[in-house]
Amino acid sequence: MERTFRTLKYECIFLHDYATMTELSDGLKGFVGFFNQKRLHQGLDYQTPDEVYEAGCFPDREIDNQVA
Template structure:
């Protein structure tokens, strides 16, 4: 009980703020996609396989997965289009 009171007191005096339900909505949605599109479907046998699998999923998510919220473009397409708009010059993406 003492630890709990002490911890609560330290939290109250810390610069941390309480997180609302909408503060992490985008990352929560990303984790949901990761779990349902990759982790739950594959049987990773060890941490190394998991790390490689997540790396491949992130590449897929950013480079090949079309997003309804991005008008059916990939995040990379939107990002590099914005880079071209702001810089006024083309970006060569392999």
């Protein structure tokens, strides 16, 4: 979650000079749409969150030193 908020701040909020709450709201809606539908995520094997959600599972990962 912290990484998501950092991305939101640095790639959306800090780059624009929103003058009104309406502008901010519209900007956030646009960024969230981009973030979920078009932006590739390294932690999701370079897929979008929407692609992972539609597939119904997270990408397979090998976990080192997992204790069962």
